[in-house]
Amino acid sequence: EIVLTQSPGTLSLSPGERATLSCRASQSVSSSYLAWYQQKPGQAPRLLIYGASSRATGIPDRFSGSGSGTDFTLTISRLEPEDFAVYYCQQYGSSLTLTFGGGTKVEIK
Amino acid sequence: QVQLVQSGAEVKKPGASVKVSCKASGYTFTSYYMHWVRQAPGQGLEWMGIINPSGGSTSYAQKFQGRVTMTRDTSTSTVYMELSSLRSEDTAVYYCAREDQGSSLGYWGQGTLVTVSS
Numbered sequence: 001e002i003v004l005t006q007s008p009g010t011l012s013l014s015p016g017e018r019a020t021l022s023c024r025a026s027q028s029v030s031s032s033y034l035a036w037y038q039q040k041p042g043q044a045p046r047l048l049i050y051g052a053s054s055r056a057t058g059i060p061d062r063f064s065g066s067g068s069g070t071d072f073t074l075t076i077s078r079l080e081p082e083d084f085a086v087y088y089c090q091q092y093g094s095s096l097t098l099t100f101g102g103g104t105k106v107e108i109k
Numbered sequence: 110q111v112q113l114v115q116s117g118a119e120v121k122k123p124g125a126s127v128k129v130s131c132k133a134s135g136y137t138f139t140s141y142y143m144h145w146v147r148q149a150p151g152q153g154l155e156w157m158g159i160i161n162p163s164g165g166s167t168s169y170a171q172k173f174q175g176r177v178t179m180t181r182d183t184s185t186s187t188v189y190m191e192l193s194s195l196r197s198e199d200t201a202v203y204y205c206a207r208e209d210q211g212s213s214l215g216y217w218g219q220g221t222l223v224t225v226s227s
Contacts, residue, residue, distance in 0.1 A: 054210070096142075098156040
């Protein structure tokens with residue numbers, strides 16, 4: 001089973017700053033099947049990025065995804081107040097299995 | 110528009126079973142796989158399994174094998190997740206989510222809180 005490790009656990013930043021979130025896989029992951037989600041308290045997760053770098057419908061272009069193999073990154077170019085939330089990466093593996101990372105909380109500094 | 114509407118909150122005793130429903134609308138029900146994901150209080154997301162609404166085939170996370178059953182009713186465009194032998198650690202919000210591009214989860218239900226308490 002592929003394990004996804006997200007770092008850092010918490011990121012303390014100010015609005016307007018750049019956020020860089022990491023997702024590392026225990027073995028190589030197909031870029032086609034790597035996604036990122038945003039979750040705010042009391043809400044369901046929202047898809048941000050699929051296929052490692054494609055933005056989902058309606059997602060602002062300050063969100064970008066990159067990476068391949070075992071190392072993937074979600075970048076928020078300039079944090080807006082509504083971007084403070086928890087972010088999860090997710091991979092879709094063989095045999096119809098799916099795995100989430102442990103999450104990174106982006107909090108206001 | 111795509112909507113996934115889940116059944117309401119449940120309170121169950123240890124050892125009991127719970128069945129959560131997820132009614133889909135706004136798209137062709139049998140064309141997209143559906144996943145179930147849960148989230149314990151203050152914890153991360155945990156994948157439970159997947160169902161193909163077309164044929165009904167399923168695949169479950171190893172952790173839940175033997176305790177979870179996912180089914181569907183194509184006449185009502187509804188998928189179900191039943192979890193048995195409940196214990197306190199199963200207290201969580203349970204989500205259904207539709208598979209989308211790149212096998213991501215593009216649409217989510219609103220979540221169903223299941224509380225297991227004696």
